[in-house]
Amino acid sequence: MIEELYQKLNITDKAVQYLKKKNKPFATIEHPDYRTSGESVFVEIPIISNKAPKELQKFNKITLDGIDVYVSIAVKMPSDNEVTIDLESILGIKFLKITGFKATSQD
Numbered sequence: 001m002i003e004e005l006y007q008k009l010n011i012t013d014k015a016v017q018y019l020k021k022k023n024k025p026f027a028t029i030e031h032p033d034y035r036t037s038g039e040s041v042f043v044e045i046p047i048i049s050n051k052a053p054k055e056l057q058k059f060n061k062i063t064l065d066g067i068d069v070y071v072s073i074a075v076k077m078p079s080d081n082e083v084t085i086d087l088e089s090i091l092g093i094k095f096l097k098i099t100g101f102k103a104t105s106q107d
Contacts, residue, residue: 005071008100009062009071009083011027012086019067026050026052026068026069028072029046029069029071029075029098030059044102045102046101048097049096058072082100083100083101
């Protein structure tokens, strides 16, 4: 799985510079946990955050351009394209974004 992550994941220079400037050189890719009225809802497309996971045993870790990227073992990487970690800015607020996942699996 680690080798597949190195082949499929990449990070833009903008994202690397942003994370290093914030002095938080890590990102976590995982499925969101939505709960409504005691029911869990599973969303296929993972999210990215600028935090380190609390339960490291549930994640694979790789380092890209000096950034530690934690990927949940529950996340299935797409077989047909790369996944890119990038930086988005809306109204001056910067945040990480991830592209390359589809809402439905073709596999």
